[in-house]
Amino acid sequence: MAEKRHWLEHPATQNFLIPIFAVVLSFAVGAIFILIVGQNPFEVYSVLFSQTLGTSYGVGQLLFKTTPLIFAGLSVALCFKAGLFNIGAEGQLQIGAFMTALVGMYTVGVPAFIEIPLLVLAGMVGGGVWGFIPGYLKAKTGAHEVINTIMLNFVAAALVSFFVTNLFNVPATVHTPSIAPTGRIPRFDAVFSGFEGSPVNFSIIIALLAALFVWYYIDRTRYGYELRVVGLNSKAAEYGGISVSKNIILSMTIGGAIAGLVGTNYVMGYKYYFEEGFSTGTGFMGIAVALLGNNNPFGVILAALLFGMLEYGGLVINTMVPKELVSILQAIVIIFVISSNKIFRKILVNFLKKRTLSIND
Amino acid sequence: MPYAIELLSITKRFARTIANDNVTLRVESGSIHALVGENGAGKTTLMETLYGLYQPDSGRIRIQEKNVSIKSPHDSIRLGIGMVHQHFMLVPPLTVLENIVLGSETTRYSLLDLKKTTTEIAELAGRFSLSVPLDEKVENIGVGIQQRVEILKAIYRKADILVLDEPTAVLTPQESIQLFRILSELKEEGKTIVLITHKLNEVMEISDRVSVMRKGKIVGEVETAKTNPQELAQMMVGRPVLLRVEKAEKKAGDPVLTVNDLTYVDRRGISLLKNVSLEVGSGEILGIAGVEGNGQSQLVECIAGLIRPSAGFITLDGIKISGLGPREVFARGLAHVPEDRIKRGLVVEMDVKENLILGLHNQPQFSSRLSMNRKSINDNAKLLITRYDIRPMDPDAHARGLSGGNQQKVIIARELSRNAQVIVASQPTRGVDIGGIEFIHRTLVEARDAGKAVLLVSADLNEILSLSDRIAVMYDGKIVKLFPDSKVEESELGLYMTGSKGNSQEKALGI
Numbered sequence: 001m002a003e004k005r006h007w008l009e010h011p012a013t014q015n016f017l018i019p020i021f022a023v024v025l026s027f028a029v030g031a032i033f034i035l036i037v038g039q040n041p042f043e044v045y046s047v048l049f050s051q052t053l054g055t056s057y058g059v060g061q062l063l064f065k066t067t068p069l070i071f072a073g074l075s076v077a078l079c080f081k082a083g084l085f086n087i088g089a090e091g092q093l094q095i096g097a098f099m100t101a102l103v104g105m106y107t108v109g110v111p112a113f114i115e116i117p118l119l120v121l122a123g124m125v126g127g128g129v130w131g132f133i134p135g136y137l138k139a140k141t142g143a144h145e146v147i148n149t150i151m152l153n154f155v156a157a158a159l160v161s162f163f164v165t166n167l168f169n170v171p172a173t174v175h176t177p178s179i180a181p182t183g184r185i186p187r188f189d190a191v192f193s194g195f196e197g198s199p200v201n202f203s204i205i206i207a208l209l210a211a212l213f214v215w216y217y218i219d220r221t222r223y224g225y226e227l228r229v230v231g232l233n234s235k236a237a238e239y240g241g242i243s244v245s246k247n248i249i250l251s252m253t254i255g256g257a258i259a260g261l262v263g264t265n266y267v268m269g270y271k272y273y274f275e276e277g278f279s280t281g282t283g284f285m286g287i288a289v290a291l292l293g294n295n296n297p298f299g300v301i302l303a304a305l306l307f308g309m310l311e312y313g314g315l316v317i318n319t320m321v322p323k324e325l326v327s328i329l330q331a332i333v334i335i336f337v338i339s340s341n342k343i344f345r346k347i348l349v350n351f352l353k354k355r356t357l358s359i360n361d
Numbered sequence: 362m363p364y365a366i367e368l369l370s371i372t373k374r375f376a377r378t379i380a381n382d383n384v385t386l387r388v389e390s391g392s393i394h395a396l397v398g399e400n401g402a403g404k405t406t407l408m409e410t411l412y413g414l415y416q417p418d419s420g421r422i423r424i425q426e427k428n429v430s431i432k433s434p435h436d437s438i439r440l441g442i443g444m445v446h447q448h449f450m451l452v453p454p455l456t457v458l459e460n461i462v463l464g465s466e467t468t469r470y471s472l473l474d475l476k477k478t479t480t481e482i483a484e485l486a487g488r489f490s491l492s493v494p495l496d497e498k499v500e501n502i503g504v505g506i507q508q509r510v511e512i513l514k515a516i517y518r519k520a521d522i523l524v525l526d527e528p529t530a531v532l533t534p535q536e537s538i539q540l541f542r543i544l545s546e547l548k549e550e551g552k553t554i555v556l557i558t559h560k561l562n563e564v565m566e567i568s569d570r571v572s573v574m575r576k577g578k579i580v581g582e583v584e585t586a587k588t589n590p591q592e593l594a595q596m597m598v599g600r601p602v603l604l605r606v607e608k609a610e611k612k613a614g615d616p617v618l619t620v621n622d623l624t625y626v627d628r629r630g631i632s633l634l635k636n637v638s639l640e641v642g643s644g645e646i647l648g649i650a651g652v653e654g655n656g657q658s659q660l661v662e663c664i665a666g667l668i669r670p671s672a673g674f675i676t677l678d679g680i681k682i683s684g685l686g687p688r689e690v691f692a693r694g695l696a697h698v699p700e701d702r703i704k705r706g707l708v709v710e711m712d713v714k715e716n717l718i719l720g721l722h723n724q725p726q727f728s729s730r731l732s733m734n735r736k737s738i739n740d741n742a743k744l745l746i747t748r749y750d751i752r753p754m755d756p757d758a759h760a761r762g763l764s765g766g767n768q769q770k771v772i773i774a775r776e777l778s779r780n781a782q783v784i785v786a787s788q789p790t791r792g793v794d795i796g797g798i799e800f801i802h803r804t805l806v807e808a809r810d811a812g813k814a815v816l817l818v819s820a821d822l823n824e825i826l827s828l829s830d831r832i833a834v835m836y837d838g839k840i841v842k843l844f845p846d847s848k849v850e851e852s853e854l855g856l857y858m859t860g861s862k863g864n865s866q867e868k869a870l871g872i
Contacts, residue, residue, distance in 0.1 A: 241688025
């Protein structure tokens, strides 16, 4: 009785269509808010799209905002595959970026081909340690990673704040001294004209490589297989001889290390120092990015692009509507992604049912 | 005789399948009517349509010779229909009494009038010999009693028609006998009973008429007295089925798996295994009979390396394996079909080919340090799917979408592909339909004939009796009886299983 599946029934198609459906729907709802503040939604949206996607400067800004969101989104997505909810990307990226800056300021005179990998590694180690701690606690004591990562976010924020106001700061500022010049990642405008003035830099390549790595790791290696089994059914993992605690620790550590790469964008590619408050909740946006991207590394890239666009777009439509509108839009996207899954599938089932009925009649 | 239930040309479609295809079923008032068929044949859907949980796409329902429209269970209860689901709908922290009155409470000045209700229910319970402890919490009573509570609940709601979905799936043989006694009594009182089942001996024992469903259709209806299990099985499956396993007498070889004085004390300090000793020889099936929860699960988990015994040890081929983890135990030559396929044996969100390498994923043919060998994983899946006739024949199908029998075949295929010396199979055919059971039984016997040592744990006595070369009975964490062959009466096994006979430890040694 195996009937041929309708293409809409394939999970892959659905996973792709549902977020798009959610985004379209949330823009529609966002239009209502724009009407409420007395503006024309078509005008606002056309400015939003033309100023972000229509100019190379806008694209540069958008990509600059996208890069850290890819790292944070990948971090959350990878942990999620192991069944862990990493709320701690924010703390992990704070520690990671700070480590990048710290190592960078003390290693003046090292050639670039050593310095750049060194600073990248420093960020990964910093973030990795910050992911390892809640992973270890979860594996050994069962302490819930959500609570512990939230708490470690506070610890991370307080720690780096203390360091950049007291110990490692340039006097009278809240930032560290500059990193060694050899540790800088070149900006796009150094190579391509047109991106002038935009801070977008080659760390986005690292972000894309990280996405490729996460995909390969999860989808193509036995470690990724084990990680997925642990995430989907820890009892089956145990039965199959897969260590649950090892995989929890490992995935939290790798997730933390990926979040720790955020420093490549800001510290190595933009300001060349660590500054208090450089991340405006990137780690938390990472949760939304992972969700919208369906925890798929390539989905994460697309979702990060959307949120990067909204983040920069919020600035360009600032003169027309309150900036808060963009925050509302972002929130609506998330709400629709979460809730549209069921709605969408229901619509789909009804649609397919009608179709089979009409065929049979 | 008038009809209590008439389901006329009922059709019910789900998105991709037709669960009921123009089904007509008439049940005579005051009779016990069995509805049999394999899993997925549409029995439960049909009855849930009657109960108002589904709306038919077309067709009519008549109850007690009147046209009715049933939009929800509310309507069906009003019409005197009660249903005891396969999974009980009870609230564990509430008492039996509270559960029975829930939803139809007698009130006095808008307060619960439990006193009046208690007398009413006690009277009902007495009339149908449904003894239940009214003040005990449901979480503290056994499943057999819980089922009586469900029946009482339906009768308290004035049900004249009672539908029971696989009622004996969770019961011991003794509890089943009691249930049947209750059902006969209900019939005497004029109630109409529909029994959904796929156990044919039950059908023969209790029903007046049988309807057989296959693939959403009724394929036959007969008077029970004029049929036999063989004929019913053939109708259910659509081809001749071997109900008894054919196996040659065979002398067992040397012991391969030995369990020596095994004791397991859990975290709360309760001894779940008490000095259990047994041997399984090559080329034999040792069956462990017992009511679930008497230590069989712990015995299997100790052998498979999932839990560590508190005392005693286990050897495989002369090498000690107790204390090792599952990975090492597999590597020493054990295959393990776990009792709960959904919780342990499969990752239902993964596809079939990935499930077919669980626990084998580290082997060189499937993965190197840097990558999985996707081609060999796929080839392995294709090979096993063909060899074990797993449906659908698609390595990329999600395990969740498979029927229970096919899910179990995935596990059996994987475990036998280990080419292990010892096979531990726990409840291998639970929830599997007749065709699947036949296949799995044949596979286990073939493994035995190929010289494997098979330890079979099952709550299904038929299975134990037809497959085992020797039978051990577990009760209260001990082996209370060892039968050197399978020439045992079911009733005698039952006495040992419930602890009424033989309370001292025996050792299942000496092949």
